[in-house]
Every structure is written in C-alpha cells, then in structure tokens.
Amino acid sequence: MVSHYQVIAQSISVPRFSLSLVSLHHSHSLISNRPTPPHPPAPTPAQMLIRRSLLNQTHLHHHLRRISTAALLEEPTPTFDPTQQLTYLDNLPRPDPKYDEIIHAIPRSISGKNISSKERKAGRVPSIVFEQEDGQYGGNKRLISVQTNQIKKLVNHMGQSFFLSRLFNLEVRPEFQSDELIEKVRVLPRKLHLHAGTDAVLNITFIRAPSSALLKIDVPLVFRGDDISPGLKKGSYLNIIKRTVKFLCPPDVIPPYIDVDLSELDVGQKIVMGDLKVHPALKLLKPTDEPVCKIAGARVSEQRKSK
Structure with a gap:
C-alpha cells in the first residue's frame, strides 16, 4: 500500500526530472545553433618559408650564444708542435749541468x-x-x-x-x-x-x-723569499699544501723545479697553481685555483706564549 507521502514525493520528482531534461535539451540546441567561427586561412608557401627561416635564425642565435659562453669559460691550453725545437727561457730554471x-x-x-x-x-x-x-x-x-x-x-x-x-x-x-x-x-x-x-x-x-713525446711529470716546488715575506715577518707561518705539481711537459723543456715567490705574500694570502711561472709549452694537469701554499696566522703555541 502506497502511503500519502510517497505519492507526494513521486508527484514532485517527475516534474523536476522533466524540467531538467527540457533545460538540457534547450541549452544543447542553443550551443549547436551558434555560428562556427571561421578557420584561419592556410598559410601560403611564402609565409611558411618566412616562418621556417625565422625559426632557424632563432635556433642559430641560441647555439652561437652557447658556443661563445663556453669559449669564454674555457681556458686556453698551450699548443705543442713536435717539429718545433723548444729551449729553456732565460727567466726560468734549467737543469744543473753538474x-x-x-x-x-x-x-x-x-x-x-x-x-x-x-x-x-x-x-x-x-x-x-x-x-x-x-x-x-x-x-x-x-x-x-x-x-x-x-x-x-x-x-x-x-x-x-x-x-x-x-x-x-x-x-x-x-x-x-x-x-x-x-x-x-x-x-x-x-x-x-x-x-x-x-x-x-x-x-x-x-x-x-724523445723530443716528440709529452710526459706527465710531478715537478718539485722551491719556495723562496720567506725571509722578506710581510706575513712571515708578522709572526705568521707558511702552510705548504703542495710540494710538487703535475704538468704535461715536452722533454726538451722539463723544468728541474718551479720557483714559488713568497716575498710579497701577506697574512691570509695564498699562491695557487695558476700563479706558477712555467714555460708556455707546459700544460697544468690540475685546477688553476688549487692552492699551493698560504700564509696562515700565528700557531696556537705562539699565541699562548704571547698571552
């Protein structure tokens, strides 16, 4: 037996469903009756050629920018011609004939x-x-x-x-x-x-x-000028980090050692591998910013004595 409330609910729900279908059908008809916007005309062959040319120029511009940036970041490496006769420079150490x-x-x-x-x-x-x-x-x-x-x-x-x-x-x-x-x-x-x-x-x-070879050599370092170094005169000490540095050397100009000048080094200053003076035919096999030595502050024992 159907109750009075169920009859009322059925009578109410049917019109709502009918209205929703009508409104949906009406909105669909409105959308379908809208005028379709016209498609843009197809580009002519000349326009396509211009677009392609502009795109290629853009890619080429970015590529050249990358190349120029890399060229600026890359350090020049020494060139070695095996047919060229190399000799020691006057201002650099040479082997002792002894x-x-x-x-x-x-x-x-x-x-x-x-x-x-x-x-x-x-x-x-x-x-x-x-x-x-x-x-x-x-x-x-x-x-x-x-x-x-x-x-x-x-x-x-x-x-x-x-x-x-x-x-x-x-x-x-x-x-x-x-x-x-x-x-x-x-x-x-x-x-x-x-x-x-x-x-x-x-x-x-x-x-x-032979003269045409390239040899990897750990060249020893000789530290000079410690007697007149401003930092050492102030009571600081020399912290030696490297005693040899690896270079790629043509045999005819292998340095017996490399001079490290400490005469102008003050407290807190350091010498890096890129500061070393060598023959231009030598190639450093370590980062140029790697430290060789540094003038450090006074030792802890000396600081206690001063107190």
Whole structure:
C-alpha cells in the first residue's frame, strides 16, 4: 500500500526530472545553433618559408650564444708542435749541468723475485725501460739492470723528487765495461721504489723521452723569499699544501723545479697553481685555483706564549 507521502514525493520528482531534461535539451540546441567561427586561412608557401627561416635564425642565435659562453669559460691550453725545437727561457730554471751523468746499464733476459734478489746482491738495481706513457702495455719494453752505487749517489745528491723530474742519457751495453753499445737513449726516471726501512733502491722504471713525446711529470716546488715575506715577518707561518705539481711537459723543456715567490705574500694570502711561472709549452694537469701554499696566522703555541 502506497502511503500519502510517497505519492507526494513521486508527484514532485517527475516534474523536476522533466524540467531538467527540457533545460538540457534547450541549452544543447542553443550551443549547436551558434555560428562556427571561421578557420584561419592556410598559410601560403611564402609565409611558411618566412616562418621556417625565422625559426632557424632563432635556433642559430641560441647555439652561437652557447658556443661563445663556453669559449669564454674555457681556458686556453698551450699548443705543442713536435717539429718545433723548444729551449729553456732565460727567466726560468734549467737543469744543473753538474748532474749531466750517463746512467750505465746491462740487459736482463728474465724477471722475477729471485732474479731481482740476485741482482741486488750483485750491486745492481733491476730496472725496466718503457716506450713513453703507454709503455705498461708492452711498448718497446727492455729489461735492464743499473749500478746501485750510481743511482744511490744521484738520489742522495739530488733528492727523490728532483731525480724523478730530470732527464738522463742511458747507455745499455753487454757488460758495464764493454765498448759495445746496444742502445743509447734519453730517459726519464718514472718510478723509484725504495726499501721502507733502509731507503735502499729496490727497482727503477725509466721511460723513453724523445723530443716528440709529452710526459706527465710531478715537478718539485722551491719556495723562496720567506725571509722578506710581510706575513712571515708578522709572526705568521707558511702552510705548504703542495710540494710538487703535475704538468704535461715536452722533454726538451722539463723544468728541474718551479720557483714559488713568497716575498710579497701577506697574512691570509695564498699562491695557487695558476700563479706558477712555467714555460708556455707546459700544460697544468690540475685546477688553476688549487692552492699551493698560504700564509696562515700565528700557531696556537705562539699565541699562548704571547698571552
């Protein structure tokens, strides 16, 4: 049995639904009867060509801006012509002729711990000569032995870092006193292995250094002018951060060392790698803003004494 309230609800809901359908139909008819806006005319071939030309010019402009920005940020790198004869500059250090010594060597046929031990007992240092930087991959490799006393004398007189940044002439003969010459070549000591307890020379790696090569070398630094440095005179101290700096060097102008001038350095000031004065053919292999040394404030112990 349908109640009185249900009848009233049904009678009310039907007209509402009918009205909503009518209003929806009316609005749809209004929208469909609106005039459709006219489509823009298709561009002519000439207009399309102009648009394409403007777009290409815009892309080219942005590309050139990127190139010019990169060119400004990129630092110029030194150029090296292997056919050009390089010489040391007058205002830069050059090798001391006192150490122009020929390193004498004899060939070895085999390698190994037992052979190396026998060589050392006989007063010889087992060594090897490679072909430039890729020698570890087998380029023109020769096993040799050099005289222990000669290498020990050079290392003691020059210092290890200076010995490893110096070119030598190497002569390989069947015996040390033989007149027969197997090979004569200019070499750079690449690695020097010393005994941890006695500093005895255990082995050496040499690398051939023709004028056309480019060699990576840790050039030692020599600090000068500390006696007149304004910062050091005020009681500050020198904080040495780097004692060698790696450069890519043509063999003909390898610096024996690099002078670091402290004469004008005040408290808080520093010298970075880009400040080092070297031959223009050398290429720095480290960031130019990497610090080499700095004049720091007084030490804590000195500050306590002053109080």
